[in-house]
Amino acid sequence: MSSLNIGFALDQYPTLKRASNSQSLIRLVAGPAGSAKTSWAIMELLRSALLQTPSPLDNTRYFRALVVRNTYALLKSNTIPSMKNMFGPLLQVTEGSQPFGRVRARLQDGTALDMEVQFLALDSEDAQDKLLGAEPTMVLCDELNLMPESVVFALVRRLGRYPSGTKGKVDRTGVIGVFNGPVKGSWLHKWYLGERDAQFEKVAREMGVEKLVEMFKQPPALIPPAGFPNSHDPNDEWLPNPEAENIQNLAQGYGYYYAMLADPDMGKIQSYVLGEFADVKHGKVVFPEFHRDVHTFPAERVNTKELRDYYLAFDFGRTPVCIVGTLLSDGTLMVLDEFMGEDMSVEQLYRSTVRPALKRNYPNGVCVRAYGDPAGMVGGQNINLSPFDVLRKEGVPIVAPTRSNKLEPRLAAVRSFMTSLGTGGKPRLLIRDNCRFLIQALAADYIYENRSGGRTADTPTKSHIGWVSDLSDSLHYLSMGVLLVMSTGDDDVAQYETEIEWC
Incomplete structure (x- = not known):
């Protein structure tokens, strides 16, 4: 009997390895063209099939994969050839208007594999009927960014129905979606920004799964x-x-x-x-020096529960925000968390969101200083109390980083961290990638708007959509405050400077 070895070296693909280890029901991978995300997804189907518990009846591992593409032409010219290339002679595909694939093999442990591969093109006349009648163990959506959001949930509703009865029961199910960067403002972009997180967490609890959706981004080429x-x-x-x-x-x-x-x-x-x-975009970004791949890092690389100190920075108004940062011993400013509120006071934001999160995520940390808009020293947000007064009543040691609120010194403070290097050649501004709204603001949305005659505005846009200007301003205050600490050598603060070992 001839043998065939098929593998995928996950250790060479850190992002894809994390996606493989994820227990989320819906796993999404975004990345450049040619980054092996489709090949990985195909092999993930096979890996899941091989881990399926054998049927007690005939010791066979039954598995049904559904592979979805936006058009039949792309399914036939791209996706099916990719599957044939990855599976080799193991996969037998029946071509035609309704292509179908099958893998039958004897495994070294004495079990057998019977893996069906159904293909679905969303532009076919019977796509809706096939979608509603599908009973897959697992689904692969190739180029998910070209599909409507509703397709994902329609597929989720069809999961977990095969195998059943004498063929056993489903061990691992889910939807895998791979794609290049979608257009900003698309449903996938909104998912990435976390606009559906609260709803997804509720659904996950109701379904009894660890996590409903998780998105992974590969590094740029x-x-x-x-x-x-x-x-x-x-x-x-x-x-x-x-x-x-x-x-x-x-x-x-x-x-x-x-x-x-x-x-x-x-x-x-x-x-x-x-x-x-x-x-x-309709303007010029305020910080062209900022690059996601250079100035951000994976959230899991820092255990915030071990931090000894942190700084807070606030912006006020009816869309209040707070960011959390720490100062490393080499002068690097690390932004760790972001908190935003809608149609509420800074007092409500702090009590309902910030304080509980600080207790949960920074149990061993001390708030060394907090900074905010100097205008916050004036009353108005609360009766007879300024935002500074409100926060001080809550025990927050907030001060204004400067008496003036002039824009240029604030921008210069951020740039001083963004463009200089710390230990190991890393920039002295590092933002944890869970701060998605701040990262999005710096990368794209915090702009000098275009004006007529080819001119741009002299000041950045004041946009509260996505807390763009609010989060950007809070970074201004944090940068100015920490620069002041570094320049004055404040002993009360310097003793808290943090050493971090990267995980």
């Missing part, structure tokens, strides 16, 4: 120059990203992505080269 995407000069230098995934398997290596830079459509470059959400 190239590191863009400062100013992109607001300006795109072919002579600008793009650098190979050493953390990019699957470069070793591309015939041209990084050249595969350098060729894409000739495209005048910067949205496509964002999507296919960077794997980012393609921003629809």
